[in-house]
Amino acid sequence: MESKKTGDVSSIHEEPVDHGADTDLRRLLSTRHLTMIALGSSIGMGLWLGSGTSLTQGGPAGIFLGYCLAGSMIWSVSHSIGEMATLYPLPSAFVQWTEKFVCPSAAFALGWAYWFSYVITIANELQGIVTVLHFWTHAVPTAAWITIFWVVIIFINIGAVTIFAEVEVVAATIKFGWIFVVIISLIVVSAGGAPKGGAIGFRYWNSMPFTHHFKGFLAVMPTCIFAMSGSENAGLVAAETSNPRKAVPRAIGSIWLRLSLFYLLGSLMVSITVSPKNPDLFGGSGTNASPFVIAYRDAGLQPLAHMMNAVIFISVLSTGSISVYAGSRTTMGLAHLGMAPKQFGRADKIGRPWLGLIVTISLGGGLAYLNVSNSSANVFTWFSNLTSLFTLFGWGLICLSHIRMRYAWKIQGRSPVDLPWKSWTYPYAAWWGLSWCIILMVVEFYLAVWPLGKNTSAKTFFANYVSVIAVLIIYLGARIYHGGPWWVDASTIDLDAQRRFYMDHDTEKGRGKGVANKAAKVMSFLLK
Incomplete structure (x- = not known):
């Protein structure tokens, strides 16, 4: 934990308030919370609904290979996060790592791009809730559904962070438990054990593995990344x-x-039970349902179809709530870097960053009303394309920050054994993730110029690629403002600033935590 400079040795002996990374945040979450949030945080509209669009565009082989590639990327990114989050647990994490190890201009562009991607995700998940609920009824106006669940997300986030965390633990448990039901039941459906439909096997893999050839596979990638x-x-x-x-x-x-159960096996189950030509798939001309729901419905398993839709509803609502949390913490980190108004850096006594919460929730909910006058599939496509590009930018900088952190660690004469946690994948995974982020940003440029199934137009290009243009403008503007070198000089990086120091007997509760915090203060004081 980073310790504030006290200027008085006596202050070391005072009982510390356990703030997160010397901010107004509180260290109230446990290993259980972090593990379950990591398991369930990205399981939302992209998998349950977006896989229908991917199946139509790429075919069974296209969607499966798309998730394999995207999965290898996030696995690589996660190992980079693991090393840096253990060493530097900071409120906006990758934004502050980028500022420390890459350059302030890149951090500025990343922070605001990522904050806006969280805002977009909130809007996307709220309009996804409407699509899910339309499976049961069309009697309630779209704007009414958006308003109701916008309020629900607000209430989840305005309570203590432990309330948010417990809600996410419950949601992640439901998602994680249900995926086993999905895998087993859809294998039975494919084998012909359902009341309707007969055996399917790998019929669709044999007849149409790629619905739109290689370009269709490329078109799947934005949804897989999202x-x-x-x-x-x-x-x-x-x-x-x-x-x-x-x-x-x-x-x-x-x-x-998560990668194997949710994405790889989940997409495989869809590809062996649902035809890519089914008009009811999300993005098609029919009911715009989830492919998982369609698989159960067409197999005559209507109760499971309703249960699946309920799990999708919980997943989508959960992902929207997590995006509010992440957006508010990102603005807090930006404020601590001097890249956002200082008011965003403040939180109340139980760790709620109010200004970040209010701005993130308000804008995210407001954008969701685009669904009132546009089809949900079109809104999903716009938002997922924007978010996937912001995500690629973020993942790339996470990997680059990790590479630069290890480089600084090495040239300053430190050994990897001194790291509190060391990834066995370095450096190969970090370079793998960074390389594919660059390649896929080029791929998305190609798809923006020559979109699948559409004519080339300026409107389509900007709708699909405006986020990259925005990031470049923000970055160059920050470069002009900050000036200085393009890279942070690795030999001058203060590797102990903002660092969390650990003792071997660190525990999550009780006296051990207080002792560890006091030891960290003593160590930080001596270093200074």
Whole structure:
């Protein structure tokens, strides 16, 4: 934990208030909270609904390979997060790591881009709730549904952070438990054990593995990236975790389970039970339902279809709530870097950053009303394309920050064994993640110029690629304002500033935590 400069040795002996990363945040979350939030934070509209659009565009093989590639990227990114979040558990995590190890201009662009991506995700999840509820009824106006659940998300986030965390633990438990039901039941459906439909097997893989050839596979990638966006939120939660050295590695260790169960097996189940030509798929001409719901409905398993829709509803609401949390913490980190008004850096006595919460919730909810006058599938496509590009930018800078952190660590004569947690994947995973982020940003430029199934137009290009243009403008503007070198000089980086120091007997509760905090204060004082 970073310690404030006291200027008085006697102050070291005072009982510390356990603030997160020397902010007004409180370290109230446990390993259980961080692990479950890491497991469930990105399971929302992208997987449950967006996989329908991906299946139509890319076909069974296209969607499965898309999730394999995106999964390898977020697995790589997560290991970079693991090392840095354990060493530097900061409120806006990757924004502050970028400022420390890359350059302030890149951090400024990343912070505001990521904050806006959280705002977009809130809007996308709120309009996704409307799509989910339309499976049951069209009697309630779209604007009314958006308003109701906008208020629900507000109430989840205005309470203590422990209330938010417990809600997310419950939601993640439901998602995680239900995926086992999905896998087993859809295998039975594919094998012909359902009341209707007969055996399917790999019929769709054999007849149409790629619906639009290689371009269709490329078109799947933005939705796959959007579906996995949010996995990096474990880095943000670390600042409010009592013992990041224990909690973060456990959360990172759960990544493979989420990737394999939710994304890889989940997309495989969809590809063997639902035709890519089904008009009811999300984005099609029919009911715009989730492919998982369609699989149960067409198999004559109507009760499971309703239960699946209920789980999707919980997932979408949960992801919207997490985006409010992440957006408010991002503005707090920006304020501590002097890149946002200082009022955003303040929180009340129980750790609620009110100004960040209010602005993030208000703008995110307001954008959701775009769904009132546009189709949900169109709004989803706009928002997911914007978010996927912001996500690629963020993932790339996380990997780059990790590479630069290790480089600074090395040239300043420090050994990797001194790290509180060391990833066995370095440097290969970090370079893998960074390389693919760059490649896919080029791919999305190609799709913006020559979109799948549409004519080239300025409107389509800007709708799909405006986020990259915005990031470049913000970055160059910050470069002009800040000036200085393009890179932070690795030899001058203060590797102990903002660092969390640990003792071998750190615990999450009781006297051990107080002793560890006092020891950290003593160590920081001596270093200064």
